[in-house]
């Protein structure tokens with residue numbers, strides 16, 4: 355697939371007048387001074403230090419739904435975009451339960467699916483919320499067979515082409531416990547960032563999730579929504595936990611989506 359076929363010859367994204375619908379969960383928006391925003395800056399620094407500094411394409415996954423993949427992916431991308439001259443793209447590749455589109459107004463209707471199917475050039479589906487320096491590639495509509503899209507040669511071509519335009523690409527995906535989507539995308543990335551939710555993600559599911567990754571390496575694990583007592587418990591997730599103790603919320607949030 356050539357750049358022209360992908361739509362890169364067009365001069366600008368068609369971001370139009372898109373803006374963030376709700377900023378409640380976008381704790382890293384605007385480089386805020388909250389504890390949560392600080393935790394994401396810390397995650398960014400720890401994640402991309404030394405070993406992972408060259409990791410440009412990062413897949414975010416977790417063992418089960420509701421762990422906080424989208425929360426971490428979106429806020430990590432926002433935090434990265436806060437660094438001047440860093441071009442950042444957030445991709446919604448959770449084609450089973452896409453949610454990033456719900457953060458935007460108007461809600462984008464086309465995205466990754468339509469680009470890979472050759473129905474839209476990428477520039478016509480990329481959005482950049484007003485006042486933001488973060489580009490977003492929405493999912494498009496949910497599809498019955500995500501692996502058909504994610505395994506298509508056009509998907510690989512697309513990510514390769516996007517790497518020429520962005521310094522960091524953060525890809526939000528489906529949970530790796532039940533599905534292999536994240537591992538397939540892992541093959542197009544520089545590594546996987548695992549998210550577990552304190553008091554919620556079963557430890558056995560976490561271990562199994564790590565064993566499901568074959569395509570790339572695990573860059574680290576985010577312990578999401580942790581309380582101080584969890585962080586004080588040295589081996590909450592045993593030896594698998596690699597210590598990115600982001601604690602975006604002082605209290606585990608009420609979560610009605612599970």
Ligand SMILES: Nc1ncnc2c1ncn2[C@@H]1O[C@H](COP(=O)(O)OP(=O)(O)O)[C@@H](O)[C@H]1O
Pocket residue numbers: 379416418419420421422423424425426453578579601602603607609611
């Ligand atoms: N640390 C957190 N603080 C506050 N809200 C959170 C946190 N982590 C997740 N949430 C909320 O919990 C819900 C589930 O998180 P989400 O990121 O959608 O999970 P996943 O993408 O893994 O299914 C969402 O409403 C999200 O905004």
Ligand SMILES: [Mg+2]
Pocket residue numbers: 423424425448451453526527
């Ligand atoms: Mg999600």
